[in-house]
Amino acid sequence: MEQNVTLDGNTISPAEVMAVVNGKAIVELTEGAWNRIIHARGTIDEILDSNETVYGINTGFGSLVNTKIDPKQLQELQLNLIRSHATGLGEHMEKNAVRAMMVARINSFAKGFSGVHPNIVQQSIDFVNLQITPYVPRIGSLGASGDLAPLSHMALALIGEGKIVKDDGEISNTREVLTENGLIPIELHAKDGLSLINGTSQMLSYSILSLDILNNLLPIADVIYCASLDAYGGTMAPSDARVHDARPHPGQSTVARRVRQIMADSKIQQSNLDYKRVQDPYSFRCAPQVQGAVYEALLGMQSTVYIELNSTTDNPLVFPEAPSLQERVVSQGNFHGEVLALCADRMALALFELGSISERRMDQVLDANKSGLPPFLASNTGLESGFMIVQYSAGAALGELHGHSAPRTAFSTTTSAGQEDHVSMGATACWNLYQACQRISEVLACELLIASEAMTYSNLKSSSFVKSLIKLTRTIAPELDGDRSTSAEINQIATHLRDGSWLARIEAENGKLSR
Template sequence: MKTIVLGMEGMTLDDLVRIARQGVGVVLTPGAEERIGRAWQLVSRWVDEERTVYGVTTGFGALSDVTISKRDTRQLQFNILKSHAVGVGQPLALDIVRAMMALRVKDFARGNAGVRTETAAAWIRLLNAGLVPVVPEKGSVGASGDLVPLAHVGLVLIGEGEAFFDGRRISGREALEICGLAPLKLEAGEGLAMINGTQAMTAIGGLAVYDAARLARHTDLAAAMSLEVLMGSKTEFDPRIHQMRPHPGQAVAAENMDRITRNSEIISSHRDCKRVQDAYTLRCSPQVHGASRDAIAYAQTVLETEMNSSTGNPLIHPDSGDFLLGGNFHGQPVALAMDFMCMAVAELANISERRIERLVNPKLSGLPAFLVKDGGLNSGFMIAQYVAAALVSENKVMSHPAVVDSIPTSANKEDHVSMGTISARKCREVVQNAENVIAIELMCAAQALDLFTNMQPGAGTQAAYAVIRKAVPYLEDDRILSKDVAQIVDLIRSGVILDAVENAVGMVR
């Protein structure tokens, strides 16, 4: 099995995706194992000394003033997993839960959580065996961390709960038997250390950021293809424009679209036409796409920082031999970034849908109505635009920020929460909606090319068109288009279209 080494720093979104979606395993560095061991020695000593340590020798949340006897410290840790596993809704996707598990192990690797090395090893063994705990999607308020979803992961390690394996839903005990583990006998503080962190929102958000960054590149491609068949100008890609307003994403988007349409016979053919300038959805595409790109880049910075952070409470400090009580479990940084990115990706879909409308509207495109011959008998791409409109409208509803809605919990002890997991979940859904909208634009642009002219488009447009046509044929007569949209979404997610374009014109950033 291929593995990624987890230590103090250095985990990237690419690493997370490989673990979550490609079945890559994880191992700890020797330094991580040493830090975990030193931190556990401190916890064990404090328990022997009957020192007051939150969540180790006390209750949780509003019950933190309740002292737990040395005799009951183990039972306390089992109780926290069971009492906090109150999630509802559909199970989180398998890739999200694998990402959650890897991120929690990454947190352990920093040596601040206070678990034993054998506990960290049990998480790793479960992950590497391909066992995925059943984690209901709803129930986290994003502080103190993602208590509810992480508790459902922890249940499997003590032989409770459920897991997915080879397409089957099995008991936690059977899952442990498959990977040769006995149920964990938790020691002081370990139950809390397993669930007090931001790994659910970070897993969902991290995968959404990765997908959004990939989608932004395809959005540039879709816009470039639409611009060609809508007889748009390349003037809007002139680097001098973007040097005068040097937002980095704007310049990259313009450069991408310029490269994709380079040497286009279509664009050259109308260089001296009477149109003064293009509609905003074409002319301002670098500015709109670029602003979204910059928001996605910001979200990536936040998420990769969170991935390489210690997010529990208490935080054990092996070097000083002490512990610190704080609020690193609070999901505010992730929540704000996810709500911001949610709006940014929604805008990529918004402007794409307006280009789709220009493509299917004969008064705006000069092409056959709804991009099909025998209009009236055939409806062509009429309803594809309806679907895009429905998706962008749905995205607008989900772009309302979750982070502004704090509801106090735990008898007002936890009197401000982030709702960051809600932010991440809705952001993931917005990204998926946007993927479908961009797929519809790509499909319409390819159809428009078939109807338009015998002149050659730009090399990038031609490469994308060829890949699309291998998967989705020209629409001669009405057929079921939902399968075609799904095919194009698969091409976006696999990167096949971009690979072909980059082989033709160089890197699309």
């Protein structure tokens, strides 16, 4: 059953955006948000009536800031802006990313600082609620002056131009789709086009999609670590609370607490009280420190994305309460995506580290000299290769994660005749993170597959959390009975790790994991 997500410009969460994106909710604006939008629009109309020259309202754009436009040409100016800036490249954005981008834009308008015409907002809401998805080429934003090219393609659809991507992937004529849904193209008035395209909404959309995946992945990554730890016969002693009280980083403490929760009833750990190894390899012993640092990056990302989602990233901004018309419109730089870009770069680097420690644990388990298990877990050593190549594939995915770990913010370029002389490359960084989320889920799926098989050689039982996860794994990947291709199995497991379905199942059976 559909629910309403109410936008007020200040309190929407990424999870609520995802509910809309996934078709589980529709959006509406609060009365206060509508009043703010109307009030700010009144300021734009006052400026037009006064004939004062104000950037973004009756001037050119970028380096053409000092060119005043005839009042009779203001609508044409906005149309020209949208059409000329709709110059995207590459494949089109997936439906979920476009829908998240549109919800983010609407919530930005709801703060009442854009001066956009209410009809623009209503048309955007109708598109989201009717699940009309504009065709938006992915490449084109430099992450400063907003996501101009992608948002221009989105705006084209609102005015009846451009193309629409239907649910079945068919590319359709926009006007035909509008007619089918009882809508008509909207007219752009002064500042409307600029407000539609000048914002960080594409960067934000990929950040929200990534956050949705990572909120599912990181808790279950700790369960996978525990599965490997028990399969290897390692000790959870390094997760002792006293250790982490001595170095109380929030992420590290959370992961250690999760490990203690996950392993509470592990018979393997209970048998390890007289542990024979003095110290486990770092990939086991230092997991709370490494995976905790990754989790801490996620906590920072959660905060950054929430603030950005409830911000206005338009330019210029409209402040209707200021005493003079000139003071009511302020040119500034909220469109610059550096905060999202750096956040995405940090998170992508953190995911490489998570993949790196995961892949090292696979090696420890598969190496008979270290784990005491059959080489590569093959039941007929020599004749069969077992899971040898599972680690190879994980290593290949890790190689791609290494590429994703390179900071996209390390590059900038100058545009618009030097007026826009520093950019964030935030759209590239956030898309890069989204791709890294795919790769890390595959690496973790490989570790889970190996740990599940290794556990079959233990005479003791692991914990309830681990057993629940292995049981789910076995619905896709049965125990080895001779060599077989595991490619499809790994991809299916990775999907369940990303979408949160397996996390929900094991928490329903064993209790909510510590956050």
